[in-house]
Amino acid sequence: MSCHENSVTTVDLLMLPLGAAQLGGAERSIAELAIQLRRSGKQILMLVDRALEPTPYGQMLASEAIPVVWVDWHPDRGYLANIREAWRVFRKYRAPLIHFNMGWRKKLWLMPLVAKLANPQARLIATARGLPDSHHKLPRSYYFGFIPSLRLWLWRDRFNGWVWGRLLTRAVSVNRDDTPKRLPADYYFPAQRIHVIQNGLPKRNVPFSAAEKQALRTCADLPDDALFILYAGRLTEDKGVDVLLQALSTLPAHYHLVLIGEGDKKPLLQALAIQLGLDVRSHFLGFQPNPRDWMAACDIVAVPSVDDEGLARVVLEALGERACIVATDITGIAEIYDNNVQGLLIPPKDASALAAALRRLGEDAALRQQFANAAGILFDQKYVVERVRDQYLALYAEVLSESKNGS
Template sequence: MDDRGDRIRVAHVLRSLEFGGAEKLVLELAMHQKESGEIAPDLICMRSLGPLSHDAEQHGLKPVLAGMHGIRYVSAIVRLMRIFSRRRPDVVHTHNFVSHVHAAPAAKLLGIPVIHTKHGKHVASFSRFPWLRRYLYNLSWRVAAVSGDTGSSLREKAGLDPSIIEVVYNGINVARYAAGSKREARKKLAVDEGVYLMGSVSRLDPVKDHRTMLEAFKEVAAERDDCLFMIIGDGPERERIKYSIGGLGLEGKVVMPGFIDDIPAVLPALDLFLQPSIEEGLSLTILEAAASRIPIIATPVGGTPEIIVDGVTGILVEARNAVALAAAMNRFLEDPDHFRKLANNAKQRIEELFSLEKMVSSYHAMYRAAIDERVKA
């Protein structure tokens, strides 16, 4: 029995609900939509459910597994058409290109408008068939880019019509991160209050460039014995990072607690947040650190400069430059009060541009406009 009434029915289609920035964002969006009472969201996973599906179920969402692994392209489209016919969404909202390639044609054949969100900067190559990539993107009523930089990539690299691209910034629950306690966070992480704790929170992936972070911290730690570095997260680079820690002689000075589920509870433990990525879409962890009033040093890649205005809301340094990163870290140690002022500015910017409420409202308006246009047609 369908109990969704007159609410807008939205089918979010994504690869899985594994731990990841985009997956976390989609889940947060769907939960907030459900709580609002105005939208009835579905979560449809293409390949696997993943651990975040348990969080979804705790909030009254039951993810649907489409089971696309190992089946032919046309069969996948037919399977999604059957799911859409049963669930009867008013809008299909695809997240990243893997899900869009299958779900957009299925929705289009059923006359359902498609909203597509491009979460990262990387644009699927389709080097032999660029027209096919452009065709698939253009099945969307709108393509939401999570940053202005991502929108530029879609225009310049994918050849999309600018009229269908709309920037919708990622949003977070600012109050949840602003409420954290530094003392309680340090207790959870078993970190003494008398040390400067620097660190990062991310998937341990090559694009996050942990090697440069460690090389920079080595320079800082050579002159200071009151600093500790923490790398929170897990991923394919874990063993390589541990090897680098040993090779740089940083044992005992760098801590790797692994994946931590409750980031809002531990993030306030940090005195300085670093994100020297070589590629980004729009980093959720930078948003979270800013909402927690933690000073930030990052690199001017992807949408990061749209969050971190150099010298105003944080510090930007050249990517892959350990010397510049170490210099910025030392500037923090010399004048932490100045960096805290930047952190306060960053929190204000997050509240104005990157709140969960603002993101949800933007998508709601997009859904309504797509439905209205379909009705008029």
């Protein structure tokens, strides 16, 4: 990192996990990538949304000697206030490469626009870790019952995507089956600038011991004979936790569900659990700092999401912990692993299918172990974070080479 006389700080790479309302998988993924890049010798500076300041995010980065600058960007601030903050940041902090998390929150498109105006020579890259709902899946209203509405509210998202497409040298999709198709179709994004680099995660160096697993079972107050099903994630409508509770209510009494995470639907889900007679078999433990430990300790990880994902981090985490997985067959999950090889895939919003899958695995410990072993092999082959780092380093080198050649 170098500082010029006019207090401009120059690094190899600026990384911006902006647009986060809370600390989630997208923010963790870019931080883990930054850590790997830092260890490979890159000078990194993180420009981080101040909304993440109360979380452990800054400490996570500081522990790897990655400096953090908190940015006062917010969608509820005025356009001029956000532009001023962006101009201040991008005039003071410079790099030949600026790497964003591509976001769709209101006014976020101002950040790459100002970045390019303040640093015309910089090359902009963004990782698309998720898109708004597919336009063709959204309901359409009609005037007088038969005249299709213009759906003008879609044009804000389309404008956002169009701005990103005009400014970015490359866009990286974390999935191969959805974003590379929808960015051009829905947002007029140049298809030739889209690359696919699936997410990766750090590999656990020391196996989780039997004693540690038992300690978590005890923490969750599970009976000794409990079949331990884990849900790890937000307790929101799109995650399908209500379907999981309905499935659990049809299973034998020794099937227990541990839920780690918070969300706006938590009170309703707790009430549903009581209504279904699951108050003893459902264990709402709230936020847990190390969800992968719980995955290593459980018998089955359930991922009942009902809406498409970017690339479901919780599934990658489960693979990395050699857990047995049941997940819904949706975009962002189905491409991660093969049905009946590393786990089971079932239709979304289908409590009967989910219950049948859980029962099948619950009754067959050998099958659970078979899937878990295959999951670990797949993770080692495809989803370790070092693979992701190497692919980004190659992409950065390609972009900088084009810059030097004037293309």
